[in-house]
Amino acid sequence: MLLDTGYRAGPIAALRESVYRIGALAGHNTTIRLRDPGQMISYLVMPMVLMLVLKPLYVRAVEGGTTKVVTGLLVMFSVFAISIAGNAILAERTWKTWDRLRVSRAPAAELLLGKTLPIYLVMIVQQAILLGYGCLVIGLPIPGNIPLVLMSILIWAFTLLAIGALLAAIVRSHGELSVISDVGALTLSSLGGALVPLSLMPDWAQVAAHVSPGYWALEMLQAAVAGDTAGTLLPAAILLGIALISGAFAIRRLTRGWGRGGLL
């Protein structure tokens, strides 16, 4: 037997094959993550500490300060997922393994899903832990509409991963990625009101905030925590749009590969 293996016709069989491959990739990428977990742990611990320290400031400065400090820091530290996802994909370029995967049966969309799925789960757990911590330790009122909060978390994590994938696909080196993702993430999240409440920012910054995904994430999360379904929908739709466009570009770029060029 030479021309191999479990290849069967029909859409259902094709879907099963696809799920099998994504499962294999996700398992593989989970192993890689687990053997190098430092980055993720620090992004969980840092916001917990900062929430405690910054809470008095927020509560005195603005109305609903508790909600703002929890959601603000949650957004700010979730933004670092861009760099986690980006570095994970960039590492495949450095190791030259991406081309090995491209030769396999799995199309780029499967490769990307397998790559980001473990990070997605981690992010959701991170955000859930931070919200739980916010309720138990910081004094955030327990949200009335849990599914709405969950949906917001899912959408925001999806958006971040799509942006991370896009960045990893277009940068030329780890250096470029860290500049864009760290500086960019901090600018975007703070401009979005994640660090300092938006109402305290200068007028121009309040206007500029509208281009930041961080701004829409905060809008969405604050509305969700308050149980305001209508207020959640617009920012959710905008974020989903950003995610889909970024993801589509990333897949296109990742399908083509990079050849032997670049600084990696």
Place this chain on the structure above:
Amino acid sequence: MLQAIDLVKRYGSVLALDGFSLSVAAGEIVGLVGHNGAGKTTFVEIVSYLIRQDSGHVTIDGRPPSASKGQVGVAPQHIALYPSITVREHLVLFGKLAGLRRTALDSAIEDLTVALRLGAFIDRKTAGLSGGQQRRVQAATALIHRPGLLLLDEPTAGADLETREAMLDVVKQRAGDGAAIVYTTHYLPELVELQATIAVARNGKIIARGTYDELVEGLPGEVCLIHDNEEEVRVSTTQPAATLIDLLSRAERPISTIEVHNPSLDDLYRSLAVSDAS
């Protein structure tokens, strides 16, 4: 099995492939040789659908590379493995990506572990392996699903003796099972042992193709006599035995060492360059 016709690939002002044509039958091993930059790797990349040609056609079992994913096994020229992942985990990943399940996967891993002698380090991370061991792992990930077309790009580059032996054995065995194999190398003796068809690439095209006997046998080798670490005489000849006897009978000083060099790839390139120029 593999048919490539008139491939052209340009990188800016560099013409990496310039009318490159090569076909490989099922069960055939083609030893693709040529100087660095001749276009060997570019050819492999096009056949494995990693890059697109500017013009020309490739078919694998009658289909284009885009429709042949999973039927091709590629071991790239440069080591491309996950440093923190073990050898076994690599085989599981690539086996599963090819659609192998449970028992089929287990037995494929078992077979390759024996054939490529991976047993001693199968549960170690690849970052800690020697160059030769990494070469074998890389080949194993290309072979795991028993593809009908194998593209092995310098699979023995920098390899130790054990790696070379294991690699040649597996390649012969897979060809015996009916796989079409493209094997690039800089070592002519490997191709002799594999009984490969030799295809010589230069400046982006194949300039000669034939068996060892057809291409190399008639070329001059070298006989060299050495007296006390000092070269006494060096002669280029197509008849090494006769030449050696003749030289020895005429030697004026005692000879400490005799070297006989069979024609090398460089001799082949040189002869082709000469016939090209004339």
